[in-house]
Amino acid sequence: MHQPRTEPRQSLYHDYQVHDFVRPAEMDGAGVVHPVAIVGAGPVGLVTALALARLGVRSVLLEAEAQVSEGSRAIVLTRRSMEILQSVGAVAPFVATGLPWKSGRSFFRGHEVYRMEMPHDDDDRFWPGTNTQQQLIEQYLVDAAEASGRVEIRWQTACTGLAQDESGVTLALDTPAGEYQLRARRVVAADGGRSTVRRCLGLRFEGENYPGHFVIADIRADLGLPTERLCFFDPDWNPGNNVLVHREPDGIWRIDFRLPDDETPAAALEPETLAARIGRVLEMVGRPVQWQLDWATVYTANTLTLPDYRAGRVLFAGDAAHLLPIFGVRGANTGFQDAGNLGWKLAMVELGLAPEALLDTYSHERVAAAREICAEGGRSTRFMSPPSPGFRLLRDATLSLVLSQDWPRPLLHWRTSRPHDYSDSPLNTAPTGLDGTAPAPGMPVPDARLGEDDFLLGHLPDGFVLIGFADDAGTLAALERSAAQAPTHGAPLSCLWVVDAGLAGADRVVDSLGRAPARYRARNGDCWLARPDQHLCAGWHQPDGTAIGAAIARALGHDAAAGIGAEANVILESDR
């Protein structure tokens, strides 16, 4: 019988809430079929559930533990992750408590050898990075899920097996009250790097495991340093390796370093060994102050992905689908993009508005993203943690060169996680009539500052959205007419017209600063179609309803049903 820990985990900054096991109806013989079951109530499972809920689809989340996860784990949320959290209505507490930042510095032999400023301008609501500990990420998302009314979280419920057939998936579950089976039409495996679902289906990762072990130690200390990523190469107390220092909320500091190759993880976590090294780090940053350990762990670096994120009615997301290196903050941030992509597609299929083939495009788009991230993350990892004598020599040569030369400094760039551009997606319709430099299908919807504390993305409704620019009443009326005439195939379609103050009204946002057209390279009458995950999928100058309808059909995967890569602009028989 499954018996998870029910004593609250220890933390200096978070009061863990232990959730009781609640006996489900299935244990008393009820024959329930859930639309979607999500295995794993970590950040990715929770955001997937929220994305489904926004489009009206209920889900049941199955979590083996009785409380949110232990330790700070994923601490950096990228701008794109914050936008995704905003899209599922959960961003407010992250803004309220997170630590925003945009720069980092690298040091070698006491010299600052590299400074990186991540792009950030006045049109971005969110900073390139926002630091929040994973327990808090999960707690905020649990709060949002409970408030949604469409997400049921079953704590203390471990998945131990599954079987699928033509109409659904049967999950074998173990709980403190015994075993039961749960039936769902589809299952999302968001159960982490050691995914039980992945193991039950016999699926294996492809890619590389990198050598070396890394220690994370979170301490509470008053260091009085700004929020920026600090990297120290080859410190005298840890020759050949590097140390990262980063600030977390609540006076917590993350210290992260690679172990000497001949040292075991257990030895590294011995309190005296750990304390001595933390002391050396604090001396290194010039702050030899009192400190208190909150949490420590050991991790490895990998660039691994499943070759396909769909196995029949089971879809993989987050670490269950891929394991990515920590350098460049790729883990949870990639998982959030999985969740955003999967949530709306699963909802459309579940609501009967899209063919099953739409789910194949989830795998198509996100496996491509993971492979791109593996390539980029592999470069960062090979520099931060050289896997062979050759890579170590080149890293050492580069560090030696940057003491006197500028040109090798970009090699120290840690290639921060960035949103994938689905430019080759079969769901895109080729743009027509737009400026050649305008945002292209596949890109995330660009944010734009409309007022002092007013941004375009904050106004995007759920579902598909037409974003149009109108300078005069005639153009606005034409856009509204086209939108009204567009066949939506049942999909939720809203409009967001960017207008001057004189045209204010429903479905309109007033561009009081006049910045948005420049951000979009938009002329009067230009219009884009955004998918529910806030990626563009079509764009036109003064489109008619037929063109909009065809683009929606394509984005719903009706063309993908005929094979990924089908020609654009196919009009459904039902539209004629």
Next chain:
Amino acid sequence: MKTEPLDTAGIEDAYDRIAEAIDTAGAHRELFLVKLALTLAWRSGDPQMLREAIAIALLDLDAEAADRSR
């Protein structure tokens, strides 16, 4: 940057300079050679030239074994 290979006098001069620099680097000669290779790769601006140079340098690293195989 010159695009033509060095003439005989030029390569003789390079030969001496690199040898003397290796001696100057002493125990750090391996690091020196990698820094030199990286710097020359950057200065050349020519990825194909670098690939050819790497291929040439990887030939016959164990000359005695190469002799035996002939």
